[in-house]
Amino acid sequence: xxxxxxxxxxxxxxxxxxxxxxxxxxxxxxxxxxxxxxxxxxxxxxxxxxxxxxxxxxxxxxxxxxxxxxxxxxxxxxxxxxxxxxxxxxxxxxxxxxxxxxxxxxxxxxxxxxxxxxxxxxxxxxxxxxxxxxxxxxxxxxxxxxxxxxxxxxxxxxxxxxxxxxxxxxxxxxxxxxxxxxxxxxxxxxxxxxxxxxxxxxxxxxxxxxxxxxxxxxxxxxxxxxxxxxxxxxxxxxxxxxxxxxxxxxxxxxxxxxxxxxxxxxxxxxxxxxxxxxxxxxxxxxxxxxxxxxxxxxxxxxxxxxxxxxxxxxxxxxxxxxxxxxxxxxxxxxxxxxxxxxxxxxxxxxxxxxxxxxxxxxxxxxxxxxxxxxxxxxxxxxxxxxxxxxxxxxxxxxxxxxxxxxxxxxxxxxxxxxxxxxxxxxxxxxxxxxxxxxxxxxxxxxxxxxxxxxxxxxxxxxxxxxxxxxxxxxxxxxxxxxxxxxxxxxxxxxxxxxxxxxxxxxxxxxxxxxxxxxxxxxxxxxxxxxxxxxxxxxxxxxxxxxxxxxxxxxxxxxxxxxxxxxxxxxxxxxxxxxxxxxxxxxxxxxxxxxxxxxxxxxxxxxxxxxxxxxxxxxxxxxxxxxxxxxxxxxxxxxxxxxxxxxxxxxxxxxxxxxxxxxxxxxxxxxxxxxxxxxxxxxxxxxxxxxxxxxxxxxxxxxxxxxxxxxxxxxxxxxxxxxxxxxxxxxxxxxxxxxxxxxxxxxxxxxxxxxxxxxxxxxxxxxxxxxxxxxxxxxxxxxxxxxx
Amino acid sequence: xxxxxxxxxxxxxxxxxxxxxxxxxxxxxxxxxxxxxxxxxxxxxxxxxxxxxxxxxxxxxxxxxxxxxxxxxxxxxxxxxxxxxxxxxxxxxxxxxxx
Numbered sequence: 001x002x003x004x005x006x007x008x009x010x011x012x013x014x015x016x017x018x019x020x021x022x023x024x025x026x027x028x029x030x031x032x033x034x035x036x037x038x039x040x041x042x043x044x045x046x047x048x049x050x051x052x053x054x055x056x057x058x059x060x061x062x063x064x065x066x067x068x069x070x071x072x073x074x075x076x077x078x079x080x081x082x083x084x085x086x087x088x089x090x091x092x093x094x095x096x097x098x099x100x101x102x103x104x105x106x107x108x109x110x111x112x113x114x115x116x117x118x119x120x121x122x123x124x125x126x127x128x129x130x131x132x133x134x135x136x137x138x139x140x141x142x143x144x145x146x147x148x149x150x151x152x153x154x155x156x157x158x159x160x161x162x163x164x165x166x167x168x169x170x171x172x173x174x175x176x177x178x179x180x181x182x183x184x185x186x187x188x189x190x191x192x193x194x195x196x197x198x199x200x201x202x203x204x205x206x207x208x209x210x211x212x213x214x215x216x217x218x219x220x221x222x223x224x225x226x227x228x229x230x231x232x233x234x235x236x237x238x239x240x241x242x243x244x245x246x247x248x249x250x251x252x253x254x255x256x257x258x259x260x261x262x263x264x265x266x267x268x269x270x271x272x273x274x275x276x277x278x279x280x281x282x283x284x285x286x287x288x289x290x291x292x293x294x295x296x297x298x299x300x301x302x303x304x305x306x307x308x309x310x311x312x313x314x315x316x317x318x319x320x321x322x323x324x325x326x327x328x329x330x331x332x333x334x335x336x337x338x339x340x341x342x343x344x345x346x347x348x349x350x351x352x353x354x355x356x357x358x359x360x361x362x363x364x365x366x367x368x369x370x371x372x373x374x375x376x377x378x379x380x381x382x383x384x385x386x387x388x389x390x391x392x393x394x395x396x397x398x399x400x401x402x403x404x405x406x407x408x409x410x411x412x413x414x415x416x417x418x419x420x421x422x423x424x425x426x427x428x429x430x431x432x433x434x435x436x437x438x439x440x441x442x443x444x445x446x447x448x449x450x451x452x453x454x455x456x457x458x459x460x461x462x463x464x465x466x467x468x469x470x471x472x473x474x475x476x477x478x479x480x481x482x483x484x485x486x487x488x489x490x491x492x493x494x495x496x497x498x499x500x501x502x503x504x505x506x507x508x509x510x511x512x513x514x515x516x517x518x519x520x521x522x523x524x525x526x527x528x529x530x531x532x533x534x535x536x537x538x539x540x541x542x543x544x545x546x547x548x549x550x551x552x553x554x555x556x557x558x559x560x561x562x563x564x565x566x567x568x569x570x571x572x573x574x575x576x577x578x579x580x581x582x583x584x585x586x587x588x589x590x591x592x593x594x595x596x597x598x599x600x601x602x603x604x605x606x607x608x609x610x611x612x613x614x615x616x617x618x619x620x621x622x623x624x625x626x627x628x629x630x631x632x633x634x635x636x637x638x639x640x641x642x643x644x645x646x647x648x649x650x651x652x653x654x655x656x657x658x659x660x661x662x663x664x665x666x667x668x669x670x671x672x673x674x675x676x677x678x679x680x681x682x683x684x685x686x687x688x689x690x691x692x693x694x695x696x697x698x699x700x701x702x703x704x705x706x707x708x709x710x711x712x713x714x715x716x717x718x719x720x721x722x723x724x725x726x727x728x729x730x731x732x733x734x735x736x737x738x739x740x741x742x743x744x745x746x747x748x749x750x751x752x753x754x755x756x757x758x759x760x761x762x763x764x765x766x767x768x769x770x771x772x773x774x775x776x777x778x779x780x781x782x783x784x785x786x787x
Numbered sequence: 788x789x790x791x792x793x794x795x796x797x798x799x800x801x802x803x804x805x806x807x808x809x810x811x812x813x814x815x816x817x818x819x820x821x822x823x824x825x826x827x828x829x830x831x832x833x834x835x836x837x838x839x840x841x842x843x844x845x846x847x848x849x850x851x852x853x854x855x856x857x858x859x860x861x862x863x864x865x866x867x868x869x870x871x872x873x874x875x876x877x878x879x880x881x882x883x884x885x886x
Contacts, residue, residue, distance in 0.1 A: 762885030764817070764878045768808040 011080045014072050018064035019085045023103040025061050025113060026152035026166070029054040029120075033146040040138040045128070047138040051145040052124045058152060059117035062110070069110045073566050081572035081617070082106070086232060088158050097227070102158035104231050107567035108300055108369060112155045112293070115376045119289040120148040122537040126384055127281040129533035130391055140180055144285070147173035151290040155297065159229035160209045163298070167205065167262070170291050171198050177286070178278040190277035197271035201261015205298075208254030212305065215247035223576060223615065231302055235617050238304035241610030252309025255298060256320060263295025264350045265357055266327040270683050273334075273346040276398075280387030283342060287349040288380035293372055296356045300369055303360070307607060307619050312363045313447060321361030321444075325455040327354030332462035336469065337677045339401045341386045344470045348425065349379060351459060355440050358452060364443035365621050366568045367436055370552050373563075374432035377548055378421040381541035385418040388538065389474065392530040400473040403481035407474055410528055413535045415475050417542035422471055424545040426464040426638050429631070432549030438634050439554055439624075446624030457637050464641030472649040554626045564623075571606035571620035573613060793834035800827035814869060814876040818862045825855045 032054030040047025073082055088102030103109075124144060131137055150173060154166025172195075179191030209229070216237040217228030223240075226233040238248060259265065264272035272292065276283055286292060299306055299320065310318040331350035338344045352375050359368030389404065390396050393411055397403035408415040424431035427438055437460065445453030529535065552563030605611070607619025679685070759770070800823050807820025829848040836844020870876050 760885060762882030764814075764881065765809050765812070768805075768817075772805050772809070 011076050013083060014068075014075050015085060016064075016068035016071070018061055019068045019072070019105055020087070022061070022065045022085070022105045022109075022113070022156055023087065025058045025065075025117070026149050026156060028057045028061070029145045029149035029152065033142055033149060036138060036142040036145060040142060046141075048124065048128050048141045051141040052121065052128075054145060055117060055121040055124055055148060058148070059114070059121050062113040062117045065105065066110045066114050069105070069107065070566055073107070079570060079572070081570050081574050083574075084109075084232065086158060088226075088230075091161070099161045099229065100159050100227065101162050103156045104158040105156065106569060108297075108569070109155050111369065111373055111563075111567055112289075112297060113152060115373055116148060116151050116155065116289045119285060119376055119380050120144075122380070122540060123281045123285045123384075126284075126387070126534055126537045127279070129531055130281055130387055131279060136180065140177070140279070143173050143176040143180075144282070147177060147285070147290060151294065154294060157231070159227065159231060160213070160234070160302075161229050163231075163301070164205060164209065167258075167294060167298075168202070170294060171195060171202065171262075174198075174275070174286060174291055177282040178275045180278055180282065184277075187277040190271075190274040194271040194275045197268055198261045201258045201268055201295075204254040204257030204261070208251045208258065211247060211254060212251040215243055215251065219243075232617060234302050235304040236615040238302075238308045239606060239611070239616040239619060243308065248305060248309040250309075252306050253319060255302070256306065256310075256323075259295030259298050259357070260323060261295070262298075263292050263353045263357065264327075265295070265323050265353065266330055267683060269327065269331060269350045270687065272350055273343050276340070276342040276346055280342070280383060280390065283346070284380045284383035284387065287346065287383060289376040292349060292353055293376070296353060296360070296368065296372055299357070299360045300365060300372075303365055304607075304617070304619060306360070307363070310361070312361065313607075313622070317449075318361055321358050321449060321452055324354045324356070324358030324361050325452050327351065328358065328455060328459035329354075329462070332459055332466060334677055335462075335466040337674065340398045341389070341400045341404070341470060341474060342383070342398050344400075344466060345379070345382050345386060348382075348463065348467070351463065352379070352425070352437075355437060355456065355459065358444060358456065359440035362440075362444040362447045362449050362452065363619075363621060364440055364447065366552075366564050366623070367439035367443050369567060370563055371436035371440060373551075374424065374436045374545070374548050377541050378424040378431075378433060378545035381417055381421040381538060381545050382425065384534070384538055384541065385414050385421070388414045388530040388534050391534065392528055397481070399481070400470060401480070404474045404479075405477045406479040408476065411530070413529055413538065417538040418471065418475070420542040421545045422467045424549075426467055426642065427460055427634065428638060429635055430549065432545055432547065434631075434635075435549035435553055435555075438631055439552075441634060442624045442626065442630055443622075445630075447622060457634055460634055461637045461641040464638045465645035468642045468645035469649050472646065473653065477653055555628070555631065568621065569618035571604050571616060571618045573604055573606060573611045573616055575614040790834050790838050793830055793837075797827040797830040797834070800824075800830065812877050812879045814866045814878050815863075817878065818859060818866065821862075822855060822859065825851055825858075 029051075032050040035050045036047040040050065043049060076082055084104055084106035086102065086104050088100040090098045091101035092099055124141070127140070127144065131140055134140060147170060150166045150169030152166070153169065154163050157163035157166060175191050175195040178194050179188045182188040182191070212234055213228040215228075216234055219237050219240065219242050220226050220228050220230065220233035224230075224233050224236060228234070228237075237243060261268045272287075275286060278286070306312065306320065310320055312318060312320075328351050331347045331354060335344050335347035335351070338347065352371070356368045356371050356375075359365075359371065386398065389407060389411065390398050393404075393407055420431065424433040427433040437456075441453055441456035441460070444456055550560070553560040604616070604620050606616035676682070804820045804822075804824035804827060807823065808817055811817050811820060829851050832844040832848045832851070834844075836842065836848075866876055869881070873880065
């Protein structure tokens with residue numbers, strides 16, 4: 001295996017403390033979770049200080065690791081293989097299979113670590129204000145911290161088992177956070193729906209992991225000496241030409257089903273918009289950097305398995321790209337009919353996740369990961385801006401049509417950050433979304449999937465249009481409802497009567513508690529700007545939404561492609577024995593590679609041919625050449641989306657244009673389409689009424705029939721028979737023979753019982769004391785006899 | 788092999804459990820104390836099993852865990868019924884078994 005070419009270059013990769021100890025990052029919030037649970041309520045800030053401190057700690061460590069990773073990459077030649085920093089310990093053993101826990105730190109984990117820690121920190125700071133005075137404030141921070149710990153653990157995971165651990169932790173915490181205000185039935189239903197829907201996908205994760213383990217374990221043990229759960233082992237195995245196409249396809253499809261559930265892809269996207277029932281900071285965290293990104297991360301993490309299993313670059317279509325494309329369009333279409341501002345953002349998240357999946361399916365690994373990165377900032381910013389509006393301007397309502405409008409004058413900071421993030425989301429040059437989304441579309445076309453490139457462009461048009469609609473309804477036009485300073489009736493009734501919007505209803509309770517603490521910020525009931533704890537995170541996120549695209553600004557030339565240099569795994573054939581870890585301190589490693597392969601511009605055959613003199617850890621990826629002509633097309637489409645949507649919105653919502661208003665009522669076809677969208681393609685009906693019923697109802701009905709007819713028949717028959725026998729026994733044996741004996745012995749027992757009766761005090765504790773006393777005496781007797 | 792330390796730990800846990808059973812008036816806390824006692828026994832079983840180098844103790848410990856789970860299930864159901872009927876889980880108010 002280790003045939004090293006005659007001319008070799010020794011590549012020394014530097015390392016450092018932060019890189020070597022990155023496994024500590026998820027442990028920090030996990031410890032903070034325990035501290036909050038045990039001591040949170042007694043702390044001056046009710047436990048939020050632990051949460052924020054732990055997230056800052058995780059952020060510092062992530063940034064440190066990121067800095068050292070950049071040093072490591074910059075110190076190596078341009079095309080050299082950069083070894084990830086892998087550490088592993090045995091966690092537990094089962095039937096001779098050791099299950100490890102550790103870290104697998106490469107560019108992908110570094111970038112997600114930084115994003116997660118950063119967004120979590122901001123969200124926690126924001127929450128201290130947003131949930132001020134909430135009745136379960138401490139528990140909220142505990143769940144939020146554990147949620148981040150789960151995601152961080154998934155990101156550093158060395159093997160699939162550790163990844164599942166983080167994955168499930170997130171599932172559990174999302175359940176707790178979405179159902180945070182569980183007193184309202186709608187919230188707890190949304191929490192259950194999120195949990196069950198993602199669990200449906202999780203079956204795929206378990207199946208896929210075990211299929212891949214049994215297929216890969218022998219090869220990985222023999223060749224690399226690692227288990228078949230190891231991410232590095234699976235990656236190398238997938239590209240080795242060893243796996244049978246059935247095994248790897250089944251494994252990849254099963255794992256992708258898990259990603260569909262977690263990342264809200266069609267057809268399991270229905271839980272994501274309902275998850276808006278949670279507090280807004282939760283939505284922000286859930287939709288930007290954790291939870292929903294988990295599925296995309298899974299695909300990016302063990303990309304070689306999907307690369308081989310789905311035949312990416314090979315055939316015309318594959319499962320991932322199709323699901324991604326469907327998701328883009330259907331979610332964007334749904335965003336048009338929403339009146340709840342958070343639901344617009346939720347469907348926009350679903351649609352953007354579709355872009356990431358489509359990118360991964362087309363082999364555009366880097367643009368997809370870069371889109372995770374930029375999307376995290378602008379989507380977190382949009383959600384927090386929506387929260388800021390509901391917190392300070394619209395009386396905890398999220399209804400754009402009823403309670404918003406004209407807010408740009410009252411909330412200049414929120415408005416500015418919203419506009420920046422909207423432009424980034426729509427992909428307007430030079431905001432960050434342009435650099436990532438346009439790259440995905442471009443690379444999808446470059447890889448030969450022309451139809452899907454047009455789907456991507458259609459999605460870009462729709463994104464621009466529905467975001468313009470939402471912006472218009474929220475910030476322009478005349479103020480309506482709460483935004484116009486109208487006093488909600490239910491405000492006085494402390495939010496216990498019927499309310500259209502369940503979320504607003506629940507927030508109301510928090511608000512009632514708020515009032516009770518005597519910090520009434522609602523002295524004047526008009527809309528106004530939020531406090532600094534809310535606006536500062538918004539400003540930071542908006543700045544990043546504007547500037548983060550420059551990290552991989554392909555249009556400006558290759559020297560701007562830092563993200564590609566630092567993050568993208570290099571598809572290089574690496575000799576199995578060619579890595580020397582003994583050198584230097586701090587895990588410095590030396591990779592010995594043929595001279596030719598470390599020079600710039602070299603393209604290996606990884607992913608195309610079976611490597612003969614080593615293993616590949618990543619396929620050689622293709623990159624589209626940027627052309628302004630192609631970018632101009634997508635920018636023109638985005639501009640058209642904004643302009644058309646703006647005019648339609650003005651006509652529809654302000655001028656009350658006679659042709660447009662009520663069009664869906666007058667035209668049957670459009671009306672049917674509208675109803676189809678409002679009912680979310682009837683998918684919820686399909687799942688809850690048809691699938692669940694058709695499976696659960698016949699089972700329960702069958703069980704009921706068996707119970708009524710067979711079991712009851714047996715029981716009744718036996719009952720009648722025994723009753724006849726019993727009657728005879730009673731008359732002859734019981735009354736005459738037994739009773740006589742019993743009465744006599746009863747008398748005797750009563751005499752004896754009256755002696756020990758005082759012991760039976762009826763106090764359980766006393767019984768316990770007697771029992772243990774007797775046992776102690778028994779033990780003493782045993783000891784004495786045996787000595 | 789540090790069997791002594793294991794046994795000491797088990798003994799301490801056992802004493803805490805017994806103390807809880809005798810002193811506590813809250814039925815739930817008594818149930819928890821019983822769990823402590825069962826687990827101290829588990830520690831003993833596993834400690835001896837380690838010293839003797841056989842897996843019998845482990846097996847027994849697993850049985851004990853299963854039995855403990857069932858016991859807690861029944862116990863909590865009883866506590867729930869108690870609460871429903873009397874609106875409290877205080878054991879000192881329960882003397883229906885008085886002879």
